[in-house]
Amino acid sequence: MAHFVKPCYPLLFVFFLSLLQSILTTQEGEALLKWKNSLAPSSFLDSWSLTNLDNLCNWTGITCNSAGSVSKINLFEKQLDGMLSEFGYTSFPNLNNLTLAYNFFSGPIPPAIENLTQLQYLDFSNNYLDGPIPFQVSHLQSLLILNLSQNALQAPNWSHFSPMPFLRILNLSHNPLSSKFPNFISNSHSLTHLSLNYNEFTGDLVSESIFANLHNLQVLSLVGNSFEGSFPPDIFKLSKLKHLSLSRNKFSGSIPNDIRLLCDLEYLYLGNNSFEGPLPPNIFKLSKLKHLFLWGNKFSGSVSNDIGLLSELETLDLRSNFFEGTLPPNLFKLSKLKILSLYENNFSGFISKDIGLLSELESLDLGSNFFEGPLPPHIFRLSKLRDLGLSDNRNLFEGSIPIGLGLLTNLMFLDLYSSNLSGYIPSEIGNLKLLVLLDLRSNQFTGPLSKIISNLTNLIFLDVSYNSLSGNIQSDLWIYNDHPTLEFINLGGNHFTGELPTTICNVTSLSVLDLSNNELSGALPNCLGNLADGLLFINLANNQFRGTVPTTFSRSCQLTYLNMDNNEFEGLLPPSLENCKHLRILDMGNNKIGGTFPSWLYVLGELEVLVLRSNKLYGTISARSIEDPFPKLRIVDLSNNQFTGHLPIQYFKNMKSTDNLYSYENDRGIYYAYDEAAVPLTVKGTEYEVRNNLHIYTIIDLSCNKFLGEIPKVTGELIWLALLNLSHNSLTGPIPSLLRNMKELQSLDLSSNQLTGAIPPQLTALTYLEVLNLSGNHLSGEIPQKGQFSTFNNDSYLGNSALCGSPLTKKCANTASPPQEVGNVDEDDAGDELTWEAILMGYGCGLICGLSSAYIVLKLGKPWWFVRYIEVLQLKLMKRYA
Ligand SMILES: *[C@@H]1O[C@H](CO)[C@@H](O)[C@H](O)[C@H]1NC(C)=O
Ligand SMILES: *[C@@H]1O[C@H](CO)[C@@H](O)[C@H](O)[C@H]1NC(C)=O
Ligand SMILES: *[C@@H]1O[C@H](CO)[C@@H](O)[C@H](O)[C@H]1NC(C)=O
Ligand SMILES: *[C@@H]1O[C@H](CO)[C@@H](O)[C@H](O)[C@H]1NC(C)=O
Ligand SMILES: *[C@@H]1O[C@H](CO)[C@@H](O)[C@H](O)[C@H]1NC(C)=O
Ligand SMILES: *[C@@H]1O[C@H](CO)[C@@H](O)[C@H](O)[C@H]1NC(C)=O
Ligand SMILES: *[C@@H]1O[C@H](CO)[C@@H](O)[C@H](O)[C@H]1NC(C)=O
Ligand SMILES: *[C@@H]1O[C@H](CO)[C@@H](O)[C@H](O)[C@H]1NC(C)=O
Ligand SMILES: *[C@@H]1O[C@H](CO)[C@@H](O)[C@H](O)[C@H]1NC(C)=O
Ligand SMILES: *[C@@H]1O[C@H](CO)[C@@H](O)[C@H](O)[C@H]1NC(C)=O
Numbered sequence: 001m002a003h004f005v006k007p008c009y010p011l012l013f014v015f016f017l018s019l020l021q022s023i024l025t026t027q028e029g030e031a032l033l034k035w036k037n038s039l040a041p042s043s044f045l046d047s048w049s050l051t052n053l054d055n056l057c058n059w060t061g062i063t064c065n066s067a068g069s070v071s072k073i074n075l076f077e078k079q080l081d082g083m084l085s086e087f088g089y090t091s092f093p094n095l096n097n098l099t100l101a102y103n104f105f106s107g108p109i110p111p112a113i114e115n116l117t118q119l120q121y122l123d124f125s126n127n128y129l130d131g132p133i134p135f136q137v138s139h140l141q142s143l144l145i146l147n148l149s150q151n152a153l154q155a156p157n158w159s160h161f162s163p164m165p166f167l168r169i170l171n172l173s174h175n176p177l178s179s180k181f182p183n184f185i186s187n188s189h190s191l192t193h194l195s196l197n198y199n200e201f202t203g204d205l206v207s208e209s210i211f212a213n214l215h216n217l218q219v220l221s222l223v224g225n226s227f228e229g230s231f232p233p234d235i236f237k238l239s240k241l242k243h244l245s246l247s248r249n250k251f252s253g254s255i256p257n258d259i260r261l262l263c264d265l266e267y268l269y270l271g272n273n274s275f276e277g278p279l280p281p282n283i284f285k286l287s288k289l290k291h292l293f294l295w296g297n298k299f300s301g302s303v304s305n306d307i308g309l310l311s312e313l314e315t316l317d318l319r320s321n322f323f324e325g326t327l328p329p330n331l332f333k334l335s336k337l338k339i340l341s342l343y344e345n346n347f348s349g350f351i352s353k354d355i356g357l358l359s360e361l362e363s364l365d366l367g368s369n370f371f372e373g374p375l376p377p378h379i380f381r382l383s384k385l386r387d388l389g390l391s392d393n394r395n396l397f398e399g400s401i402p403i404g405l406g407l408l409t410n411l412m413f414l415d416l417y418s419s420n421l422s423g424y425i426p427s428e429i430g431n432l433k434l435l436v437l438l439d440l441r442s443n444q445f446t447g448p449l450s451k452i453i454s455n456l457t458n459l460i461f462l463d464v465s466y467n468s469l470s471g472n473i474q475s476d477l478w479i480y481n482d483h484p485t486l487e488f489i490n491l492g493g494n495h496f497t498g499e500l501p502t503t504i505c506n507v508t509s510l511s512v513l514d515l516s517n518n519e520l521s522g523a524l525p526n527c528l529g530n531l532a533d534g535l536l537f538i539n540l541a542n543n544q545f546r547g548t549v550p551t552t553f554s555r556s557c558q559l560t561y562l563n564m565d566n567n568e569f570e571g572l573l574p575p576s577l578e579n580c581k582h583l584r585i586l587d588m589g590n591n592k593i594g595g596t597f598p599s600w601l602y603v604l605g606e607l608e609v610l611v612l613r614s615n616k617l618y619g620t621i622s623a624r625s626i627e628d629p630f631p632k633l634r635i636v637d638l639s640n641n642q643f644t645g646h647l648p649i650q651y652f653k654n655m656k657s658t659d660n661l662y663s664y665e666n667d668r669g670i671y672y673a674y675d676e677a678a679v680p681l682t683v684k685g686t687e688y689e690v691r692n693n694l695h696i697y698t699i700i701d702l703s704c705n706k707f708l709g710e711i712p713k714v715t716g717e718l719i720w721l722a723l724l725n726l727s728h729n730s731l732t733g734p735i736p737s738l739l740r741n742m743k744e745l746q747s748l749d750l751s752s753n754q755l756t757g758a759i760p761p762q763l764t765a766l767t768y769l770e771v772l773n774l775s776g777n778h779l780s781g782e783i784p785q786k787g788q789f790s791t792f793n794n795d796s797y798l799g800n801s802a803l804c805g806s807p808l809t810k811k812c813a814n815t816a817s818p819p820q821e822v823g824n825v826d827e828d829d830a831g832d833e834l835t836w837e838a839i840l841m842g843y844g845c846g847l848i849c850g851l852s853s854a855y856i857v858l859k860l861g862k863p864w865w866f867v868r869y870i871e872v873l874q875l876k877l878m879k880r881y882a
Contacts, residue, residue: 031088039082077102089115097121114139126150135160147171155179163187173197193219204229221245245269272296295319315339344368365389380404391417406431418442430455437461465492472498490514516541523547541565566590587611620645643705704728716741727751752776
């Protein structure tokens with residue numbers, strides 16, 4: 001019997017198995033459909049349907065094992081939108097690979113994920129998942145690879161996580177995880193790759209236990225967090241490490257000599273921390289090192305000739321440190337070097353002709369050092385160069401641009417900013433057809449710019465400002481044709497003449513146009529207003545433009561900065577400017593603009609600086625029922641017009657100081673940054689500029705008009721005001737004692753009015769007051785003596801015949817107090833230093849403002865967009881970048 005039945009067992013078994021299998025398949029298919037129905041409809045999942053259940057293993061993104069059960073779900077970049085809550089976590093007993101990367105999944109990761117017990121590979125990266133990462137993820141004990149990067153996940157209580165003994169790759173980068181280093185990681189000892197880049201992790205990493213067990217680690221990447229403390233000593237136990245990135249944290253102290261223990265290291269990124277001291281000698285024993293990034297630290301000392309031992313080196317980035325001394329000769333033996341940046345250090349001496357040996361170089365930046373010239377012509381043999389920075393070296397060149405530069409035909413970035421160059425711009429520059437960025441700022445170039453630039457059809461940034469270039473921009477149509485890429489033109493501070501041709505309006509790619517401080521003339525093409533749909537920044541200040549301001553600013557106007565100060569514009573301010581809702585700085589000062597105060601200005605809610613001084617504006621500044629006018633204004637200068645009626649101070653009562661840096665990003669991700677608009681101040685014929693910290697100044701200047709009536713009490717609400725000038729009007733009545741509330745006031749000028757009454761003694765509470773001018777009024781009584789008032793001299797009070805007391809010679813009738821030692825203005829301080837006192841001495845009407853342009857940009861002159869571009873370039877040049 002037994003042997004009769006026996007043969008049937010396998011058959012039966014197979015039958016049952018396949019029955020089970022088809023039940024499982026149905027269950028898996030139904031689970032997928034249930035989840036699909038919870039998602040936004042997507043054509044990518046068309047094959048997922050009940051009618052197609054038999055074909056489960058051929059559904060989009062589904063892979064089955066040999067038994068026909070789902071083993072892999074790969075929905076990489078399928079534009080899926082929905083949550084993970086309806087996923088059938090208990091329905092896939094054989095699933096070992098789940099990839100949902102690059103979709104639009106949102107919401108939390110459900111704790112039920114722990115039921116995908118066979119998972120080896122889990123990739124949820126590049127979605128919109130949020131909430132704390134559930135500790136159940138760590139119950140997936142078969143996981144080899146876990147990628148949760150690029151989401152909005154938050155830090156859980158990591159102490160609920162179990163170590164993951166088989167995990168090899170853990171990627172939590174680009175989330176807002178803020179916590180200390182997660183402790184479960186320290187015990188996941190199979191890890192070979194760990195990335196916590198761009199989170200908000202904090203704390204130091206000096207504790208014994210953090211890296212001690214991670215002896216398989218090859219890649220450790222902690223870029224862009226807030227880790228602090230000294231170089232984590234346990235890292236030296238990671239003897240298999242190939243790639244170490246600690247960039248963009250707050251690490252400090254020196255690099256220990258033990259670094260040589262990392263003898264497999266190929267990538268060492270330590271940029272933008274606070275590391276200091278000389279480089280440890282053993283760093284040059286890392287013979288496999290390919291990329292060394294030390295930029296943005298405080299490293300010092302000279303670079304040892306042992307650098308030549310790093311024969312595999314492709315990148316050496318020492319930018320922005322305090323290195324000094326001459327370049328070590330063996331540097332030029334690093335024949336694989338592609339990127340060499342020494343920008344912003346204290347290196348000195350001659351550049352050896354051996355630089356020509358670095359034939360693989362693609363990026364070379366020697367800028368902002370103390371190198372001496374002449375530049376060896378061997379540099380022009382570096383034919384692979386794409387990026388050359390020689391800026392801000394006083395002595396590198398002998399006068400003019402070496403024509404050999406024209407040989408570097410692969411150049412995309414050329415930075416010769418502030419290099420003491422003169423002469424004509426050689427036509428050889430026209431050979432550099434790939435040039436994207438040309439920065440010739442702040443040299444002494446002469447002659448025209450014409451022709452040369454017309455060959456540079458890939459140019460995006462052109463900055464030739466602050467030279468002595470000349471020529472007629474109208475006839476030299478160098479720029480306006482065939483420049484589909486040009487975004488940034490700065491010709492400011494030269495001697496260009498002629499009219500702005502209408503063809504400028506064809507350069508629709510423009511974001512920044514700066515023609516200030518030239519000798520340009522004629523009327524502006526009206527189409528300039530249309531161009532403002534793309535333009536962010538127009539500076540035409542200090543030219544001889546005439547005619548009316550263009551009237552065609554459209555509703556899509558993007559302008560944030562418009563400066564036409566000191567030209568000969570006339571007519572009205574065009575009401576279409578009200579379309580430029582993003583305007584932050586509007587300077588029309590020193591023109592011949594007429595009409596009444598443009599009431600549409602109230603609509604510009606972003607306005608921070610409004611300068612209309614020295615024009616022909618007249619009439620009262622009318623009350624208009626606007627709830628919260630000018631919420632962001634911090635500088636207003638209406639001086640030297642014909643305004644009349646009551647002081648319009650109530651419109652400016654929102655004034656505050658701000659800390660905003662004037663910067664913005666365009667839709668191509670390119671940054672422009674300007675520091676605060678610089679304010680040139682004319683002091684006794686000499687121009688000073690307050691370039692820094694303008695943002696701390698809030699200024700109201702209504703001087704030299706025909707304002708009438710009393711100083712309104714609302715003035716006392718301007719508690720942020722640093723400067724108030726109401727001089728040369730026809731104001732009457734007393735000085736309100738409420739002015740004492742203006743605690744930040746540094747300068748108060750009420751001179752040449754018809755003010756009466758006594759000087760309120762409460763004003764002695766203004767502790768920052770450095771300048772006071774009350775002269776030319778009808779004030780009477782005793783001059784207060786306390787506080788800052790003891791520092792003012794009699795100029796402050798002249799022409800008020802009824803005032804008495806120190807510092808005036810006229811004694812008060814019934815004062816008993818002994819003659820006071822007048823607080824002299826400290827003669828020692830009257831040197832070069834720019835004080836408010838110095839600024840305000842000896843001006844008449846319309847003292848201040850007139851905003852000159854200012855792309856002064858990042859610290860020490862390197863523009864952000866440039867730095868950004870270099871980074872982009874480096875990205876292109878290197879496979880990995882962190
Ligand atoms: C899987 O689907 C493709 C088309 O989407 C089809 O060509 C192929 O024959 C199908 N395979 C099976 C086994 O059904
Ligand atoms: C899982 O799938 C991804 C994407 O198809 C693949 O790159 C990876 O090698 C797979 N991993 C495993 C462990 O099967
Ligand atoms: C995992 O599945 C089991 C069995 O279906 C269930 O009881 C448990 O709640 C699930 N886990 C979670 C965290 O939901
Ligand atoms: C997620 O990270 C893993 C491991 O680093 C990697 O293999 C995978 O390609 C990443 N996913 C994406 C979408 O880049
Ligand atoms: C982490 O995942 C991202 C994709 O989001 C990938 O680009 C990156 O290379 C991964 N990092 C590591 C160290 O694997
Ligand atoms: C995290 O969990 C541990 C263990 O349950 C607990 O002792 C600790 O207080 C928790 N920490 C926080 C910040 O909640
Ligand atoms: C370094 O990072 C800080 C922020 O931590 C930033 O302000 C600074 O500009 C960076 N330095 C450089 C040189 O990029
Ligand atoms: C670098 O040069 C600057 C300017 O000459 C100087 O102030 C600074 O002290 C120097 N730094 C070092 C570390 O030599
Ligand atoms: C501009 O390009 C043309 C054609 O490529 C070339 O003949 C001419 O010499 C170039 N001009 C300059 C100034 O380099
Ligand atoms: C400027 O654009 C206008 C209209 O798009 C076109 O007619 C004109 O030829 C262009 N001018 C130049 C110089 O390209």
